[in-house]
Amino acid sequence: MTRRLRHGLLVLAALVALGGAYALLVPAPQTAGAQPGQAQIDQGRALYERACISCHGANLQGAPGRGPGLVGVGDAAVYFQVSTGRMPLARAEDRGYRKVPAPEFDPDTDQGRANLAALGAYIEATGGGPEVPAETGPELIGSDVAHGGELYRLNCASCHQFTGRGGILGAGRYPPRLDVATPEQMYTAMLSGPMAMPVFGDKQLTPEEKKDIIAYVLSVRGRNQAPGGFTLGELGPTTEGLVAFVVGLVALIGVAAWIGARS
C-alpha cells in the first residue's frame, strides 16, 4: 500500500514537473504584445476594403496589373507605406514616393494611429509577416551613435548617402532622403524592405543595431552636424564646386571690375 502510494506520488510529481517544465520552456505563441481584438481586425478590414482593395484585391491576393498581393508583408510594411503617405497612391500611375499621408492615416493624430493599427492588425491576422515593434518614439533611438554610423555606412549609405541625403537607382527610381522619416518609419522600413530596399530582418541587423542606426541618422541629418556653416545640402563636392564658381569666382570678377575700372 505504502509502496503503491509512493509510486503514485512519484508519477504525480514527475507529471507535475514535466507539465511545469513544458509550460516554462515551450515558447509563447508569436503574437504582438496587445492581442488584436476581433473588433480591431474588423475595423481594419473595413479600412482595407475602402482604401486598398481596388489594387491589392480581396483577401490580400493582389489584382493583376494593378497591385501586388499583401500576404506576408506584415503590419510593418503597412505602417511604413501608409504612415509615410506612399499608400494609398493618389493616382494609379504614381511611383509611390513619400507624400502627406491621408488624413485618416496621419500618424500624428490619435485617429490616424488607431486606423494604422487596425489596418495593420487586419493584414497581420490575414497574411502574417514582419511586425511593427512594440516600442515607439524615443524607445527606438539607440545609444551607440558611432556604432550606428558604421552600420549605416556599411548597409545604408550606398543608397541613402552619408547623412541621409538620398541618391539614385536606375530607371528613374530614387532612394528617399531621410530628413523627415520618424524612428518608427525607419524601423519598419528596415523590417519590411519597401520597393528596392532589402529586408533587414532581425538576424541581419538586431533590434539594438537598428536602433543605433536610427540614432545615427537622427544625429547627422538636416543641420544637426554643421559646425562649418551652411551645409550646401551636404551633397558633397557638387554643390561646393557650384559655390566656388557662383559665389567665389563671381565675387572676384566683381572685385576686378571695380579695381580695374578706368578712373
Next chain:
Amino acid sequence: MGLVARSLARGTANAFDRRFKAAGAVRRQASHVFPKHHSFFWGEFALYSFAVLVLSGVYLALFFVPDTTEVVYRGPFEPAQGLYMSRAYESVLALSFEVRAGLFVRQLHHWAALVFVAAMILHMARNYFTGAFRRPRELTWLGGVALLALGIFEGYLGYSMLDDLLSGLGVRIFSGLLLSVPLVGTWLHWLVFGGEFFGDIWISRFFVAHVFLVPGLLIALIGMHVGLVWFQKHTQFPGPGAREDTVVGERAMPGFASNTVANGVCVLAVLGLMAGIFQINPVFLWGPYVPSQVSTYIQPDFYAGFLIGGLRLWPRWEIHLGAYTVPAPFWVGLVLPLVMFALLAAYPFLERFSTGDRAAHQVLQRPRDNPTRTGIGAMGLVFWGILFLSGATDVLAASFDVPFELLVWAGRIGLLVLPPLAYVVVRRICVGLQRADRDVLERGVRTGVLQARPDGVYVEVRRPPGGADRQGRPIPLEYGGARVDHRPATSPEPVGEEPR
C-alpha cells in the same frame, strides 16, 4: 611725425643704395608700365589664392599626421566615438574639433584650392580668347598649362590624404587607373602604393608630394610665369595710343602696385568669408575609409569632375589581346586627359602652323576678331563642360528628377554633337559681331530717327563716327581692333546736313 618717417625712409633707402647700387634698377622697374584692364586681374586671383593655400597649408601641416596606423577614436566628435580609423583621419578630426581655428583654416584651405583652379581656368580662357599666347609668349602659355595640370594633381593629393570615405573611393579609382595601364600598370601601382591597394605607406607619400614636391614645382613655375609677364611686358588691348610698339597703362609704382595689393586683400577677404560661411568637405560626416563601405553622391572636387564624367560616359569597351586586357577606363581615365592637356599645350604652335602667323604680338585681339580661334575655344569648353556635368549625373538626376540613364546618353551624344555645333554657332556669332562693328564704322551709329526721302522711302538717320564729306557721304573709319561704341546717338545729326 611725418618728418621723422620721411627721414627714416630716406635714410634706409640711401643705406640700401650705397650698398647695392639699387636706385637705377628700382627706378627702371618702378616705371614699368602695366596696361590696365579688369580682366588682367583674373590671373592674380590664382596667384593670391595660392598664397593663401601656402599659408593655411603650413598651419594645417602642423597638426596633420600622415600615418596609416589604425587607432581608436576617443575625441569629442560623438558620431565617431570608438571607431577604428587611421591616425591621419583621426588627426583631421582633431584638427577640426580641437585645434583653435582648425576647422576655419581647413575650410579656408579647401575653398582657396577650388578658387585657385577655377581662377586658373578663367585666366586661361581670357588668354586664349584674346590671343595672348601668341609669339613671344608661348612659354608663358606652356607654364600656365603645366600649372593647371599640377594644380589639379595637387588638389587631388590633398583631398585624398585625409583618408575619409569620400576621398578613399577616389584613391581606389586612382589605383584602378594605374593598374589599367597596359604592360606597366602593375609596376606603376607598386611604385605609388608600394604594394596592393592600399597598403600602409600611401598617405605619407601623398603627403610628401602634396606639401613638398608639387608645391615646390608650383612655386618654381609661378615664378617663371610671373617673371615672364614682367620681363616680356604685359599684353594690351588695342585702343587710343595702344599699339604694337607703345604701351598705355599705369606705372608699377604706385598705380599697378596699389591695384594688385588691393586685389590680393580682396581675394583673401572673399576666401575668408567663404570659409566662415559655407561648410566644405565635412570629412567628419563621411566617416573613415573602409573598403567595404560606399555612399551615393560620390564626386571628386570640381577640377577632377571632367575625369569622373569621362569615366561615367565611356562605354565598357575592353580590348583583349591574347592574354592581355586593356580595360576601358584606361582610354578615358588616362589617355583622354593626356590628349586634352597635350592639345591645350600645343595650341599656340598649331595655330601658328595653320595660319602662318609668325609675327610677335603685343596687342590682344577681341574674341570676335578671330572667329576660328573663338569657335575652337567654345568647342573645347563645351567638350570639357559636358564631361564636367556628366561627373555629377547622380546629383543632377536626383535634383531634377531625370532618369540617370537618360543623362548618360545625353552626355554621350552631346559630347559628339554639341562641340561642333558650338564651333559653328560661335563662329557665326563672331562674324555677325564683326559685321555690326564694320557697319557702325562705315555707315554710322543708328539714331532711331527716321527720315522721309523725297521718293517716299523712309530711312534711318545714321551718325557716322568719322563724319561726312561734302556730298553727305559718311567717311568710313578703319576698324582698329578696339571696342566700337554702338550706343544710339542722343542728338542725331542727319547725314550731309551742316550743323547749324
